[in-house]
Amino acid sequence: MQSILWYPYTQMKLVGHLPKMVAGDGVMMHLEDGRSLIDGISSWWSVIHGYNHPALNAALTEQAGKFSHVMLGGMTHGPALDLAAALVRITPEGLNHVFFSDSGSVGVEVALKMAIQYWKNKGVSGKNRMVSLKNGYHGDTFKAMEVSDDSDFTRSFSDVLHRGFFLQIPEGGFDASAEIVQPAIDRLQELLAEHHQQIAAFIVEPIVQCAGGFRIYSPLYLQAARSLCSKYNVLLVFDEVATGFGRTGRLFAAEHAAVVPDIMILGKALTAGYMGHAATLATTEVYNSFLGDGYEKALMHGPTFMGNALACQIALRSIRLIEEDHYLEKVQRINEVIRDQFAEIRGEWVVEKRVIGAIGAIELADASLLNGFKVSAMEAGVWLRPIGNVLYLMPPYIIDERQLLAILSVMKKWIMGR
Ligand SMILES: Cc1ncc(COP(=O)(O)O)c(C=O)c1O
Missing domain, CATH: 3.40.640.10 (Type I PLP-dependent aspartate aminotransferase-like (Major domain))
Structure with a gap:
């Protein structure tokens, strides 16, 4: 079926079924099918306070x-x-x-x-x-x-x-x-x-x-x-x-x-x-x-x-x-958790792990190693979208440690489970 809506960076012939978000709160994206995903990339790096923030809404x-x-x-x-x-x-x-x-x-x-x-x-x-x-x-x-x-x-x-x-x-x-x-x-x-x-x-x-x-x-x-x-x-x-x-x-x-x-x-x-x-x-x-x-x-x-x-x-x-909410301290905490978890990630496909601030990126030897990753991450309740051969996270700064570890665990399992 032809799509009326034309999506970004997308081969529309292959677009298929897309997850449909109906609500968001904090770092959670709630989908029409009842699933909820932790946003690992802050909607292209913008949603730093998460979704539906009361002060921003006000x-x-x-x-x-x-x-x-x-x-x-x-x-x-x-x-x-x-x-x-x-x-x-x-x-x-x-x-x-x-x-x-x-x-x-x-x-x-x-x-x-x-x-x-x-x-x-x-x-x-x-x-x-x-x-x-x-x-x-x-x-x-x-x-x-x-x-x-x-x-x-x-x-x-x-x-x-x-x-x-x-x-x-x-x-x-x-x-x-x-x-x-x-x-x-x-x-x-x-x-x-x-x-x-x-x-x-x-x-x-x-x-x-x-x-x-x-x-x-x-x-x-x-x-x-x-x-x-x-x-x-x-x-x-x-x-x-x-x-x-x-x-x-x-x-x-x-x-x-x-x-x-x-x-x-x-x-x-x-x-x-x-x-x-x-x-x-x-x-x-x-x-x-x-x-x-x-x-x-x-x-x-x-x-x-x-x-x-x-x-x-x-x-x-x-x-x-x-x-007022000392966001740079939040970023520092995110950085420590990413560094900690990245230290455990290794594998013959890993070219380089790069971390700064609230950015963690793992470059893999080939983009094809990430085929199927997005769907698998969604099944685990996480929203991540690699760029080429790089698997990365840039979470909202308000993310809590449990949610952050959930994202990192999805990345770790994909790379180490290969
Ligand atoms: C460094 C940089 N400059 C400019 C842009 C373009 O911004 P926009 O997508 O809002 O046009 C981007 C978007 O990813 C970016 O990362």
Whole structure:
């Protein structure tokens, strides 16, 4: 039968029967057929407080009783002003200006537009190409695909993407020594030295590349990137759509390196999975380049739903929960349990186990080793969805230890039982 609803990343000919969620509470997803699943991946890493959270529900209904949305063109409102101020307060010092949009991909588009126009506004011509990282993923819109590595997501469009430059992340993971990281820094230095006159920005997922396979790299690389970008007049852009709001153990991954990018993008957990929203933050130096007496230098971008009042209120309430309920401690506890359990997981198919913050990923030798995994996990009451050959968990931060162990036990049994 033909499906009216077209699903993401899905061969619709093979789609088959999908589990149907009818309710959620906490980390539990309740299905129409009576089963309940523990959500191991926070609905694509967004639902950090779990489902149906009373405080977030209250923020939503309270704002809906006033107004749900008003255009941000020619009009302003409290929730947008308050959220912008809160984001400036909690992000690394120096990111003083906030541009809202409606999804992570669009937030990336805005960041790349800002970077290209920044140089034009400053009267520097020819700087319009990007540097990004192999295995990186920045979204599905066109410019976001251009800075993402080749993958199943970009394959059909490779002939129309205007590619920039790609570099490998350093080897050795988070704790790599300076010596191990240096060759990757040298490649960056060589590239910028040769091509900086054409390069607008270097965009990275700081510390962890998520959708591209959960690869973790050293903060030393980000520190070097910061000084090389400044030296060669290239903007540094951190895409924290996946890593932001505590996922890596710090509120923002940039903090691991104590580095401030010129532009930073937030999404996903920003609105705790309640609705789509994103924020692109910029330094005063970037912002000031857009100032002028006419429209010529203005940022000509304005998604209809930018600064949506419901989204802003939920984000504000979510930030309060993170701060007041000591979420970074919850993330630390999740990290310890994952590390503990991962230590026991071994097998000839295991290529690498990677853990940071509330992220645990196991790379297997081949994607086919995960055939049938999703169904088997569901039978055990757990919702996990591997990416390629990587089996991973990114649970809501409110998960309790018993639920976390249930997820890890499903992963362990699949790998060790082979
Ligand atoms: C690092 C990163 N950037 C951008 C995006 C795109 O976000 P969205 O799916 O909200 O467009 C994603 C989504 O997975 C992401 O992981």
